[in-house]
Amino acid sequence: MEIMSQKFSTVDWASGANIYEVNIRQYTKEGSFAAFAKHLPRLKEMGVEIIWLMPITPISVKGRLGDLGSYYACSSYTSVNPEFGNLKDFKQLVKEVHAFGMKIIIDWVANHTGLDHHWTFEHPDWFVKDAQGNFTEINGWQDVIDLDFTVPAMRESLIKAMQYWVREADIDGFRCDMAHLVPLDFWIDARTKCDAAKPLFWLAECDELNYHQAFDVSYAWNWMHVTEKHARADASLHDIRNQLHAYTQYPQGAIKLYFTSNHDENSWNGTEFEKYRLLSKAWAVFSATWAGMPLVYSGQELPNTKRLQFFNKDEIEWKQPLLMHGFYKSLLHFRKNSKAIQLGETFILPSENSNELFAFLRKKDSEIVLVILNISTKNNLSIQVNHEWLSGAFTSVFSELTFSLLPGEKFELMAGEYLVYRKK
Numbered sequence: 001m002e003i004m005s006q007k008f009s010t011v012d013w014a015s016g017a018n019i020y021e022v023n024i025r026q027y028t029k030e031g032s033f034a035a036f037a038k039h040l041p042r043l044k045e046m047g048v049e050i051i052w053l054m055p056i057t058p059i060s061v062k063g064r065l066g067d068l069g070s071y072y073a074c075s076s077y078t079s080v081n082p083e084f085g086n087l088k089d090f091k092q093l094v095k096e097v098h099a100f101g102m103k104i105i106i107d108w109v110a111n112h113t114g115l116d117h118h119w120t121f122e123h124p125d126w127f128v129k130d131a132q133g134n135f136t137e138i139n140g141w142q143d144v145i146d147l148d149f150t151v152p153a154m155r156e157s158l159i160k161a162m163q164y165w166v167r168e169a170d171i172d173g174f175r176c177d178m179a180h181l182v183p184l185d186f187w188i189d190a191r192t193k194c195d196a197a198k199p200l201f202w203l204a205e206c207d208e209l210n211y212h213q214a215f216d217v218s219y220a221w222n223w224m225h226v227t228e229k230h231a232r233a234d235a236s237l238h239d240i241r242n243q244l245h246a247y248t249q250y251p252q253g254a255i256k257l258y259f260t261s262n263h264d265e266n267s268w269n270g271t272e273f274e275k276y277r278l279l280s281k282a283w284a285v286f287s288a289t290w291a292g293m294p295l296v297y298s299g300q301e302l303p304n305t306k307r308l309q310f311f312n313k314d315e316i317e318w319k320q321p322l323l324m325h326g327f328y329k330s331l332l333h334f335r336k337n338s339k340a341i342q343l344g345e346t347f348i349l350p351s352e353n354s355n356e357l358f359a360f361l362r363k364k365d366s367e368i369v370l371v372i373l374n375i376s377t378k379n380n381l382s383i384q385v386n387h388e389w390l391s392g393a394f395t396s397v398f399s400e401l402t403f404s405l406l407p408g409e410k411f412e413l414m415a416g417e418y419l420v421y422r423k424k
Helices: 033-038 040-046 085-097 152-169 184-195 209-213 220-232 237-249 263-268 274-290 325-336 339-343
Strands: 019-022 049-053 103-108 113-114 144-146 173-176 201-206 218-219 255-258 293-297 345-348 356-363 365-375 379-384 392-396 404-405 407-412 418-423
Touching: 033 085, 085 103, 103 201, 113 407, 152 184, 184 201, 184 209, 220 237, 220 255, 220 263, 220 274, 220 392, 220 404, 255 274, 263 274, 263 293, 274 293, 274 325, 274 365, 274 418, 293 325, 325 339, 339 356, 339 365, 356 379, 365 379, 365 392, 404 418, 407 418
Parallel strands: 019 049, 019 293, 049 103, 103 173, 173 201, 201 218, 218 255, 255 293
Antiparallel strands: 113 144, 345 356, 356 365, 365 418, 379 407, 392 404, 392 418
16 A cells, blocks of 8 residues: 555644553542542642543443443444543643643544444444444454445444534544544544644544554554563664664654553553563653653553553552652753754664664754663663764753763663753
8 A cells, every 4th residue: 555645744742742641530539620639739749741541431221341331432432431521520620631731632533432322322323343243343353343434324423423522522533443443434534534623633542554644643553562572682783773773664743652551551461570571661751752752651650560440440549759750850851952852863773782772963053862771680781972963962851961072982771760861
């Protein structure tokens, strides 16, 4: 298939931004919009710029899994989950987010609905049917049924539902669930019509190059999978570099989303500490310093070390002090104020420990950033940086100490250690 260039321009405020994913159900004891809103000052101070809410729509009762069911099995596209509050409460949250200078996007599940979505009896012809004429789902999920995107009326109603949230609640964009399961031409149509009311930000949960014809940002799933393999010694850093090179072939303006955790990973595959163990912080540093957009999931700033139940109440335990708050604050504020990280060119540095050390330089105009990560369990690994960009006074992003560095400088790192230096 021929790869087309991006059809849309990314909103200016998304340039160099980060995303924070909010699991409303588990975020507080109340599990409500109002209770979550109390955390906004802290998140603003940490440097969060885009708030992404997991689906806010009501959950189907029929076929519900667990006590509360899946956010991703909705019974209506234009109603609010009463567990979280009502429409007024949601609109108030949006206003508060905007008052802090942040943006807010909502999760949109276009591929399927819950088993008792009101369309199932109002418009049963809008759904895919099996050979016996029953509602069906082709990906193996028990609690949802697939919509039929060959039906123009369904597509039109789905887009109108998306427009409703833009018009009624003033949201700033969409995170589109399993975007690749939905025809690309639908997303192009949806974005064209939704952006007509207000320029929006569009994030696709997929790792498909072609979907950048409709979306600003897509998941770096392949990168995440190969880093997990590397943590299990089933892949090398060379494999990771190859995947990153593949992403450089994307259309100009296309952005990849990097993360060490999200709601799916945390609940089903394990926390970042289960997956990466000692290396979790180093990969978080990578996510915020490589060309792309970083994601932080609810509770990573604690840090949260448990898998949150998906279908039942399982509250995040906000114990003070939040030990990773300062770590993420340093990263996110640095990123926001660094043109080298947002827009700079990248040079990967060679090393004799090339399967353990991942080092690179980022440069934009006179600003230079050096990142060195020990992505291994080996201690006292060294790298000599012979590059003309390494010259002058560099300040550590984390310690804020300044050092005079020259080409040929040698650095030694312990297992899982990370170094980030910046010359302005």
